[in-house]
Amino acid sequence: MKQRSAIELYDTTLRDGTQGEKINLSVQDKLLIAEKLDEFGADYIEGGWPSSNPKDEEFFSKALHLNLRNARLAAFGSTARKPDAIESDPNLSGLLKSETPVITIFGKTWKAHSSKGLGLGDEENADLIHKSVRFLKSEGREVLFDAEHFFDGYKDNPAFAMRMLLAAEEAGADRLVLCDTNGGSMPHEVFEIVQEVSASTAVPIGIHTHNDGDLAVANALAALRAGAVHVQGTINGIGERCGNANLISIIPNVILKLDGRFHHKLQLKQLTPLSKFVYEILNMPPDNKAPFVGKSAFAHKGGIHVSAVLKESSLYEHIAPETVGNRQRVLVSELAGQSNIRYKAAELGIELAESGELFKNIVQRIKKLEYEGFQFDVAEASFELLLRHEMGQFRPFFEVLESKVHIESGKNREPVDQAVLKVEVNEEIEMTAADGDGPVNALDKALRKALRGFYPSIRTVKLIDYKVRVLEEKKGTSAKVRVLIETSDGRTSWSTVGVSTNIIDASLQALSDSINYHLFHESLVQRQETETTVR
Known part of the structure; x- marks a missing residue:
């Protein structure tokens, strides 16, 4: 990576993640996830928008009593509605009332949103951002500025986007987080823009990407390579529309592929358990095909693959599964060779002869049954009974x-x-x-x-x-x-x-x-x- 500074891990599962379709978390659910994220090593946990609903207000009142060792709680909200009514603004008051040490506010950095959405002139919008950040800083809080739609805004009008960003910097913002809110940017664009912005400000740059182009993780990694030192995302990539950047994929890529490091020493071997924990709380089935942590991430089905993996796992595995708390699996199917059967037998504690008719018969029987429609890679109990029956170790109990x-x-x-x-x-x-x-x-x-x-x-x-x-x-x-x-x-x-x-x-x-x-x-x-x- 270009930069060697420690990266800050900012989790927004409890706020941005809950905006995803069919995602719903109770206050207790959010507290459990917050504790797990802190244990894992997150730097920031964004708990919600306290001014938007009673549930988030209740969460913050209870979360203040959590014994967090690594993470700092962040409340999320927008800039004030009017530049001349900062101190009486209900949104800013709600953020302060949450009593979190960190406050993240977003502001418009795409001229179209500012002029058409809010009806503000350029200087009015800059003034709104500046005064909102300055007010929150005066209350002794760490303030992160989320530059909403920054990449679209920068591509449309670089001068306007930078003017809004600098307004936050001048007011004392601790982080400037560039947001690909619509999720449509490409990695090369993100890399170039982050490089240009980093050269124009002394404030640490953060990245917040969405997955509408299936590039949220790639865009986040591009930003980190270009100089960003703060990354935002959600566990399992949950979030509005196509989701947020998936921290479960970002974390191992940074540590294992880009030789980067995070501010806290993350419990990388707990990555798979963390992913499963959040799915369990959400009452959602895990994504078996998820990179790094999915059940199929290190599953091998083809006989040639299995034969090679048994000799040297790196021939068909980009990392050791145990590094991220996952495990290697070998599937039995019509594509299986003798290596598959032998691996599964060893996994079940069954000793097979090195060669002989029995072993060949087992392979042929499995292939015949799979041809008829049986599927043993998802029915391993049936496979074990078949194997033990062929070996004379099992007969039906009824x-x-x-x-x-x-x-x-x-x-x-x-x-x-x-x-x-x-x-x-x-x-x-x-x-x-x-x-x-x-x-x-x-x-x-x-x-x-x-x-x-x-x-x-x-x-x-x-x-x-x-x-x-x-x-x-x-x-x-x-x-x-x-x-x-x-x-x-x-x-x-x-x-x-x-x-x-x-x-x-x-x-x-x-x-x-x-x-x-x-x-x-x-x-x-x-x-x-x-x-x-x-x-």
């Missing part, structure tokens, strides 16, 4: 001999879904029936009812996700379907798969694998405990 599903509905009639099963366990036959909310739910209940007398522990096993995909769309209702089920016992979760032209049969396959997987691992634990006792 067999469903017969299954019947009855569906009844009609006008003015209460819908009824019922499943009847005949199940064999240790040469004993059990007949059960159960009603459910839909045929699959009835099937699930009937199977558990039949088995719980033999295997009481299945009471702790719960189905937590159920997905169906049609595999042969052109065949319409006669097409094969693939059912994927995720199950949990409260401690861990596992995924299983079933494929059939009959959705009930496919569901029963996946349900049976799910329960068999639980019972098999329960038996392994019991066996290990017995062996330990004997010793």
Whole structure:
């Protein structure tokens, strides 16, 4: 990087991030995230706009009691509405009332916004910025000036944009943050403009980018290379429209690729846990394809790739996954070679012979099943059962001999879904029936009812996700379907798969694998405990 100064990390997840579609955080949610960000090493945490809503006001009143060790809380708002009413302006008063040590205010630096949006002349707008910053500084606060629409404004009228920026500098602003508010700038433009601005001011420059051109991270990195020492963004890139610059990607790129450093020593190995934590609080599924932290970021499927990775991981991985708290994964599919199977077996603690017919049979069987529609890279529990069965280590704990599903509905009639099963366990036959909310739910209940007398522990096993995909769309209702089920016992979760032209049969396959997987691992634990006792 051009500059070697420590970079300040400014997180706006709790303010700008919440402007994203379907994003909603309670006061308690925001407090939990703030504590996690502080623990990670953020320099600034922007908590919200206290004058805009009661929730943010409540957050700041409670956040003042947080025991933050690294971060400083920032309240966000705009400049005053009128240059001649600064001290009585409700927005500035609300910012001061929040009692945060840092205040970030934005002002117009694009002439079109100033003249058309606010109806202000050039000097009136500059005066508004100057007086707003000076007033907040006089109250003893650290003041950051967010130059809204700066890059669009600079490209349209450089003199005007710089005049507004210098007005904030002259008033004592501690940071001048250049904002690509519309998210349409290109990295080369950002680099050049930040260089030019840095040469014209002594105040440290910050960068705030949006992702409308899918370049928010690239633009932020370009600004840092050009001399910016302060970067703003959100965890997981959440935010309005296409989102903000994703700090989860910016941080490792700066540290690992640009040889940069942040003001605080960041807990880089906690990057993946931090990303997952915020997704969990937001009640959103993690992005598996997210760089650095996604489940698929270091996942390998092609046999040639896997063979190479097993010899030297850097051949197909740009960093060591553990550096950012992630892990390497090898997937099993029709693209798999012997390396994939061997890797997964080792991961499961299963020893495979170096060669032989058994090993070749396993590879061929997996490829055949994947050709038929099974998908083992997302159903690793089914893969493990298949592998152990081929090796003679597993046999099903039960067999469903017969299954019947009855569906009844009609006008003015209460819908009824019922499943009847005949199940064999240790040469004993059990007949059960159960009603459910839909045929699959009835099937699930009937199977558990039949088995719980033999295997009481299945009471702790719960189905937590159920997905169906049609595999042969052109065949319409006669097409094969693939059912994927995720199950949990409260401690861990596992995924299983079933494929059939009959959705009930496919569901029963996946349900049976799910329960068999639980019972098999329960038996392994019991066996290990017995062996330990004997010793």
